Structure formats: C-alpha cells, structure tokens
Amino acid sequence: MRFLLDAEQRAFAASLxxxxxxxxxxxxxRAWSAGDHRGGRALWSRVADAGVFALAVPEEDGGLGLRPVELVVAFVELGRHAVPxxxxxxxxxxxxxxxxxxGRELLPALAAGTTMTTLAPPPTTFHPTPHTAPPPTGDTDAPAPLALDGDAADLLLHVDARGDLRRAAGHGRVRGSLDPARRLTPLLPGGALLAxxxxxxxxxxxxxxTTAAQALGVGLALLERTVAHVRQRTQFGVPVGSFQAVKHRLADARIALDLAHPLLLGAALTGDPFDVAxxxxxACEAAYTTARAALQLHGAIGYTAEYDLSLWLTKAVALRTAWGTPGECRAAVLRER
Amino acid sequence: MDLSPSPGDEAFRAEARAWLAAHVPRTPLPSLETGEGFAAHRAWEAELAADRWSVVSWPAEFGGRGCGLARWLVFEEEYWAAGAPGRVGQNGVSLLAPTLFDHGTAGQRSRVLGPMATGEVVWAQAWSEPEAGSDLASLRSRAVRVSGGWLLEGQKTWSSRAAFADRAFGLFRTDPDTPRPHQGLTYLMFDLRAAGVTVRPIGRLDGRPAFAEIFLDEVFVPDEDVIGAPGEGWRIAMSAAGNERGLTLRSPGRYLAAADRLAALWRERGAPESLRGRVADALIGARAYDLYTRAAASRFLAGEELGAGSSVNKVFWSEYDLALHETALELLGGEAEFADGPWAEGYVFALAGPVYAGTNEIQRDIIAERLLGLPKGRR
Structure with missing residues (x-):
C-alpha cells in the first residue's frame, strides 16, 4: 500500500x-460567458498540449491510454483555475x-484539442429528472438532449433513448446556467450514428x-481565496480571520475537502461504482460547503458578479448537480452496498 | 499509487479472521463502564494477548506482531467486522505506549508494556483538572522533589476509565516559576491504589462511572516512573499527538463496520426513504475516512510528520460517529430510547467524542491556525 501521488503525478499538477x-x-x-470563445479555445489547446485529453484516449488513437488518476489530478487543477x-x-x-x-477516427483530433467535444447525458441515466430541455424544434414529443457549451464545441454528441451514440447536426438557443461560464445548449435530435x-x-x-475532481479544485480555490481575504480584511481593529466563528467555518471547509480528496483518488484507482458515486x-458537497463559507466570509463583495470569487462560487453550485446530483449518487452508493 | 494489499497482508487477514471467528464472544459483554463489564473486558484482553492479538503493531518482545500501519488497518477491519468487544486498554495502548516507545527508558518499556498488553494493568489518563480543561497547560497539580522521587499534590478530573483502572499517567507541575505555563511540566505515571490517592467515580449521562476525579495527597512516585526529563512533559505529551497516535486513536475499520451495520439496520427496517441520504452519508464517510487514513499512513511511512492533520482526523471521526448513531436511533423509532438497546451504549459513548481528546473547538482553532495560517486571536 502506497496511497500517494508519485513525483511525476505531482509534477504534472504543478506544471498545469x-x-x-x-x-x-x-x-x-468572463469572455467565454459572453459568448466570445477565442481565449477559451487558445487555453483549450494548451490544456490539450499538456496531455490532459490524451489521458482519456487509447494509445492507438493518439492518446496516452486511459489514466483515471492522472485525469483526476488534471481536473482538480482545471477546477482550481475555473477553466471554462x-x-x-x-x-x-x-x-x-x-x-x-x-466515431473512433475522431479520437486523435479530440486528444490534440482541435475537436472540442460536448456530450449530452443519456435521457435515462439519472433518475428522477433527465438532464434535458424542451425540444428546440417543437415537432417531437421527446425532450432534446441538453449539452454543455454546444455553441463552442466542434463535435456535438448525445446518447439516444436506445443507448446509441449519435452526432447531432446542430443545437438550439443557448440557455443560461447559474454558472454563467456554462452555456447549456439543446441538441437537435437524431443525427449520424457513431457507435x-x-x-x-x-x-x-x-x-x-472528472466532475467530482473539478468540483474539488473549485473548493480548494474558494478556500485559498477566502483564507487570503480574512487574513487581510480588518474589522474592530483586527483581521476578521482571528475570530473563532470565522476560523471554525473555514476549518470545517478544510476538513470536508481533506476527506474528499482521498475519496476521489481512491475512486480513480479502483473504478468501483460505489467509490465513484x-x-x-x-467532493461536490465539500466544494459546496466551502462555497457557502466563502460567500458568507467575504460579506457583500462575495455576492457580486464583478468580483472574481463569483466564478468559483457559481461553478460549485452547477457542478453539484451535473452528471448525477448528490441524491442520485447517494442512491447509487446504497445500491452498491 | 497503490491501494492493493500484499499477499502477506491477505494471509494475515485470513489468520486474524479465523481467530476472531473462533474467539469473539457470542453475546456482547456487559458495558465496560461497569465493574462486571470492566472485568469481562479485561479478561477478553488476556484472551487476545494469549495469541498475540492485543497489540499487533508492537514489537514481538512486548507481545505484539510488529505489524506496520497497513497490517494494523487490516486487523482493525477484521476486529470490528467480527463484532468484537470495545478495548478497555485503549488509553494505555494508544496514548501511553507510543510515548514510552519514543521517550521512555528500556526499563520502563519492559516493566509497563507487558502487563498493559495482557490487560493485567489497565491505564487511565489524568490530564484535565477542575480549572484546566481546554487550557490544559494552566494545570496546577504539582509534583514536589523528594529523595528518590516526587510527591504528587492536587486534583485531576474527567479521568476516563479511572473508576476501575489500576494506574494512571499525566502531567504535573514540577517547576512553578517558569515564564510560560507550558514549561515546568513533567510527564509521570502513578498507581491509582497508592497511599494518598482517592478516586471518586463520576457517572456519565447514563449514570455509569465512565470517568472519575482523582485526589492526590502526598502520593509518592519513584524517579523510575518519570517519562523523559523533568520539565519536558508538555513537549513529550504533545509530540505523539501529531504522529501515529493521531492516526491510530480511532481506526477506519471501526466505522466501516458500524456503517455496514447501520445499512443493514436500514434495510431491516424497510429501507425508509426519509433516512436514505443519511445512511448513504454514513457509508460514504466511512470510506472517506478509510482512504484518508491510508493516505495519511502512506505519508507517515514516507517520512512526513502529520502534525495538525491529526486535528482534522479527530473532528471528523467524532462528529461522524455521533451522526451515525443518531441515524441508528431514528431507524429504531420508539425502541431508540431503550437504555439497553443495541445502539444505546454506542450513542452515549459517541456523545462525548467531540469533547474528549481535545475539544473540537480547540481542534478547529489548530486547523485554522496551523493548517490555514489564520492569525491567533482570543478564544
């Protein structure tokens, strides 16, 4: 047993x-939230160059082979920096x-970062509310699959009711998320069969x-920023971070994040459905607990869109319910034991 | 990165499981906070010790098996999964013994550890005083130098297990004229039946004498029962707290087993939807604590100090344990309040968790100041 990241994995995190x-x-x-994807695409290329997408692509398709632990390491950093x-x-x-x-021939470009890909969750994946929107065309009864950032992505995928993977021909109007950096797009139903x-x-x-890892990174960034804030913000002539009520709230956030991190690495290592759920x-509850503490301890400034803290606060909210709500994950945990 | 057990660990697991299956009492022992239960738990320690299962992580010469942390985790998983009794010797084994390994003399180790391992001598801790709780360093009980040893004078309180234990260890002020309260303290061991010692048991919430006051009136302690140098007591007492002791005070195996029992109870009671989330949280929390401990153990084995990380550990398990028992009581419904119910003793015990071994308020201060770097303030 050596349940520790090795030197190479730590160096990978540090370089990201x-x-x-x-x-x-x-x-x-902020540009991405306004629909300007240029900066985001440039950043996407650098993330690809660092090898992040290749970690999910087989070697024969231009990747490094599926490496869940390294993916978790990478997604924690992507979350810490609120990468859109x-x-x-x-x-x-x-x-x-x-x-x-x-679809397999699409993989090399995906690994290289030239094909930004989005994917709508299958309609029946998560009980009880499928992650879907009203249909964009209005001529079918089935709700349209809803995908993240379809307006930016090159490849729009969804898994249909039969469980087949399809490439959508386009998307409907962008629907805003509580996290302005997440642009939700209904995909046109049907499309070419890929698998x-x-x-x-x-x-x-x-x-x-990976959602959990991203959320953990968001939580770490929120804690780091809030600690810096309460150290320099003074009231009653002393830093507010010297008050026990403030300290204890942040200590609780730290405890939640400290306990969630090994859970995440353990899940990456075992792949066990219990561990993943x-x-x-x-991780999402720890990030959300931290977000609540961060908002409270920043006071009114934390409640503004203008202050950068909001980029992480809103992401903690959105990631909590993306790809399986806490309730769905708790139900999955009980199914597995 | 690797969580897999070695073949040796698996053989060890099988051996532990087989022994426990053959020896764990069929019916639970009476509460260890009663005279009868204390004696039964002491006898159980002797039974464990006879086959070298009472202190598996100690070296063989003191009755252990020289297990590393990985194997200790395996043993604890098997122990609690088998429904084996609570450990009456825990104060000595998890608090005093690590201190003796680090700071004791060879003579102290050979005199103290053997009888501790068999349960022949059960130890109580004597830290708190009526005026020194969270602010432990303000303690006033004194040890005065006399020929060949020290005379203890003063009062200790909230001393767990002291109602029935044989000996105790704690800090005493040997130099009243130091500039700071943490200086001038000495770590020593004494006999609870020595002349001048009066033990007054205190009933905890359910009335059982789980702890006691200790009055000390000119109690003689020989030099050989002083651990480390006189005046160094604070440093010695605290050094183990940030290390293995912080990691091993409550094993993940204990909570993995408790969470499985809770999930079984939930199913047995018809899997009520209203408690689904809390039962799931108990399972998730046990696995999180398990992996957290494995990560901490791996860091420790790689030579890192755990330091204030042990405060994270303590707040987590104490609140976890209480939440788990509260969920169990809800599942029991109207039977929950039965004093002899299957979860009652554990619940009453869990209620004390956030208070003892350093209150959770003090632990959160430590986390905020030492891990997060927040400024010190008035408590």
Missing amino acids: DAMLTAAGTPAVV GPLVETVTAAALLTAPGE QGPLPEGALALARL AAKAG
Missing part, C-alpha cells in the same frame, strides 16, 4: 497549475468513442469522476 496561473483564467472565463469549456464532456466522449464504430449501444461501461463513471457526492 503554473500554466493556468500564467494564462489569467478569470478574463478568459466542456472538459468533462470531452473526456467522457473519448471513452464513448472507443466503442467500435465510425451502437451498449456503450462502454465506465464512460459515465468517468464523467462523474461516493467521490462525486463527497
């Missing part, structure tokens, strides 16, 4: 952190496209795992 810090992600996120775009959807699509079919179901088991687990619930 350095690259994303230098990229100045807050300005990129269909990150989870792209790596999940990679896992789906490895199924025999037409026949049943699709590879574990692809949806990968969506949960536990990690999704654990």
Whole structure:
C-alpha cells in the first residue's frame, strides 16, 4: 500500500497549475460567458498540449491510454483555475468513442484539442429528472438532449433513448446556467450514428469522476481565496480571520475537502461504482460547503458578479448537480452496498 | 499509487479472521463502564494477548506482531467486522505506549508494556483538572522533589476509565516559576491504589462511572516512573499527538463496520426513504475516512510528520460517529430510547467524542491556525 501521488503525478499538477496561473483564467472565463470563445479555445489547446485529453484516449488513437488518476489530478487543477469549456464532456466522449464504430477516427483530433467535444447525458441515466430541455424544434414529443457549451464545441454528441451514440447536426438557443461560464445548449435530435449501444461501461463513471475532481479544485480555490481575504480584511481593529466563528467555518471547509480528496483518488484507482458515486457526492458537497463559507466570509463583495470569487462560487453550485446530483449518487452508493 | 494489499497482508487477514471467528464472544459483554463489564473486558484482553492479538503493531518482545500501519488497518477491519468487544486498554495502548516507545527508558518499556498488553494493568489518563480543561497547560497539580522521587499534590478530573483502572499517567507541575505555563511540566505515571490517592467515580449521562476525579495527597512516585526529563512533559505529551497516535486513536475499520451495520439496520427496517441520504452519508464517510487514513499512513511511512492533520482526523471521526448513531436511533423509532438497546451504549459513548481528546473547538482553532495560517486571536 502506497496511497500517494508519485513525483511525476505531482509534477504534472504543478506544471498545469503554473500554466493556468500564467494564462489569467478569470478574463478568459468572463469572455467565454459572453459568448466570445477565442481565449477559451487558445487555453483549450494548451490544456490539450499538456496531455490532459490524451489521458482519456487509447494509445492507438493518439492518446496516452486511459489514466483515471492522472485525469483526476488534471481536473482538480482545471477546477482550481475555473477553466471554462466542456472538459468533462470531452473526456467522457473519448471513452464513448472507443466503442467500435465510425466515431473512433475522431479520437486523435479530440486528444490534440482541435475537436472540442460536448456530450449530452443519456435521457435515462439519472433518475428522477433527465438532464434535458424542451425540444428546440417543437415537432417531437421527446425532450432534446441538453449539452454543455454546444455553441463552442466542434463535435456535438448525445446518447439516444436506445443507448446509441449519435452526432447531432446542430443545437438550439443557448440557455443560461447559474454558472454563467456554462452555456447549456439543446441538441437537435437524431443525427449520424457513431457507435451502437451498449456503450462502454465506465464512460459515465468517468464523467462523474472528472466532475467530482473539478468540483474539488473549485473548493480548494474558494478556500485559498477566502483564507487570503480574512487574513487581510480588518474589522474592530483586527483581521476578521482571528475570530473563532470565522476560523471554525473555514476549518470545517478544510476538513470536508481533506476527506474528499482521498475519496476521489481512491475512486480513480479502483473504478468501483460505489467509490465513484461516493467521490462525486463527497467532493461536490465539500466544494459546496466551502462555497457557502466563502460567500458568507467575504460579506457583500462575495455576492457580486464583478468580483472574481463569483466564478468559483457559481461553478460549485452547477457542478453539484451535473452528471448525477448528490441524491442520485447517494442512491447509487446504497445500491452498491 | 497503490491501494492493493500484499499477499502477506491477505494471509494475515485470513489468520486474524479465523481467530476472531473462533474467539469473539457470542453475546456482547456487559458495558465496560461497569465493574462486571470492566472485568469481562479485561479478561477478553488476556484472551487476545494469549495469541498475540492485543497489540499487533508492537514489537514481538512486548507481545505484539510488529505489524506496520497497513497490517494494523487490516486487523482493525477484521476486529470490528467480527463484532468484537470495545478495548478497555485503549488509553494505555494508544496514548501511553507510543510515548514510552519514543521517550521512555528500556526499563520502563519492559516493566509497563507487558502487563498493559495482557490487560493485567489497565491505564487511565489524568490530564484535565477542575480549572484546566481546554487550557490544559494552566494545570496546577504539582509534583514536589523528594529523595528518590516526587510527591504528587492536587486534583485531576474527567479521568476516563479511572473508576476501575489500576494506574494512571499525566502531567504535573514540577517547576512553578517558569515564564510560560507550558514549561515546568513533567510527564509521570502513578498507581491509582497508592497511599494518598482517592478516586471518586463520576457517572456519565447514563449514570455509569465512565470517568472519575482523582485526589492526590502526598502520593509518592519513584524517579523510575518519570517519562523523559523533568520539565519536558508538555513537549513529550504533545509530540505523539501529531504522529501515529493521531492516526491510530480511532481506526477506519471501526466505522466501516458500524456503517455496514447501520445499512443493514436500514434495510431491516424497510429501507425508509426519509433516512436514505443519511445512511448513504454514513457509508460514504466511512470510506472517506478509510482512504484518508491510508493516505495519511502512506505519508507517515514516507517520512512526513502529520502534525495538525491529526486535528482534522479527530473532528471528523467524532462528529461522524455521533451522526451515525443518531441515524441508528431514528431507524429504531420508539425502541431508540431503550437504555439497553443495541445502539444505546454506542450513542452515549459517541456523545462525548467531540469533547474528549481535545475539544473540537480547540481542534478547529489548530486547523485554522496551523493548517490555514489564520492569525491567533482570543478564544
């Protein structure tokens, strides 16, 4: 037993952190939220160059072979820096496209970052409310699949009611998210068949795992920023961070994040459905707890869209319910035990 | 990165499982916070020790098996999954013994550890005083130098297990004239039946004497029962807290087993929807604590100090344990309040968790100041 990241994995995290810090992600996120994808696409290429998407693509398709632990390491950093775009959807699509079919030839460009890919969750994946929107055309009874950032992505995928993977021909009008950087787009139904179901088991687990990792990174960033804030903000002549009520709220956030992190790495290592559901619930709840503390301890400034804290606050909210709500994950945990 | 057990660990697991299956009492022992239960738990320690299962992580010369942390985790999983009794010797084994391994003399180790491992001598802790709780360093009980040893004078309180235990360990002020309260303290061991010692048991919430006051009136302690140098007591007492002790005070196996029992109870009671989330949280929390402990153990084995991380650990398990028992009581419905119900003893015990071993308020201060770097303030 040696349940620790090795030197190479730690160096990978550090290099992503350095690259994303230098990229100045807050300005990129704000442009992305307004529908200007240029900065986001440039950042996407750098994320691809760092090898992140290749971690979900088989070696024979131009990738590094599926490496869940490294994916978790990468997604924690992507979350810490609030990187926009269909990150989870792209790596999940990679896992789906490895199924025999037409789609496989799309993988090299996906790994290289030239094909930004989004994916609508299958209509029946998550009980009780499918992640869907009213149909964009109005001429069918089935709700349209809803995908993240379809207006930015090159490849729009959805899994239909039969479990087949299809490439949508286009998308409807963008629907806003509580996280302005997440632009939700209804996909046109049908489209070219890329792979026949049943699709590879574990692809949806990968969506949960990477969403959880992203959420944990969001939580870490919120804690870091809030600690810095309460150290420098003074009231009654002393830093507010010297008050016990403030300290204890942040200590609780730290405890939640500290316990969620190994859950996430454990899930990456075992791939066990129990562990994956536990990690999704654990990491997203820890991030949300931290977001609530961050909002409270920043006071009114934290409640403004203008202040950069909002980029992480709103993401903690959106990721909590994306790819499996805490309730759905808790139900999955009980099914597995 | 690797969570897989070695073949040796698996063989060890099988051996532990087989032994426990053959020896764990069929019916639960009486509460260890009663005279009868204390004696029964002491006898159980002797039974464990006879086959070297009472202190698996100690070296063989003191009755252990020299298990590393990985194997200790395996043993604890098997122990609690088998429904084996609570450990009456825990204070000595998890608090005093690590201190003796780090700071004791060879003579102290050979005198103290053997009888501790068999349950022949059960130890109580004697830290708190009426005026020194969270602010432990303000303690006033004194040890005065005399020929060949020290005379103890003062009062200790909230001393777990002291109602029935044989000996105790704690901190005493040996130099009243130091500039700071943490200085001038000495760590020593004493006999609860020595002349001048009066033990007054205190009933916890359910009335059982789980702890006691200890009055000390010129109690003689020989030099050989002082651990480390006089005046170094605070450093010695605290050094173990941030290390293995912080990791091993409550094992993940204990909560993995408790969470499985809770899930079984939930199903047995018709899997009520209203408690689904809380039962799931108990399962998730146990796995999180398991993996957290494995990560911490791996860091420790790689030579890292755990330091204030042990405060994260303590707040987590104490609140986790209480939440789990509260969920169990809800599942029991009208039977929940039965004093002899299957979860009652555990619930009453869990209620104390956020208070003992450093209150959770003090632990959160430590997390905020040492892990997050927030400024010190008035508590």
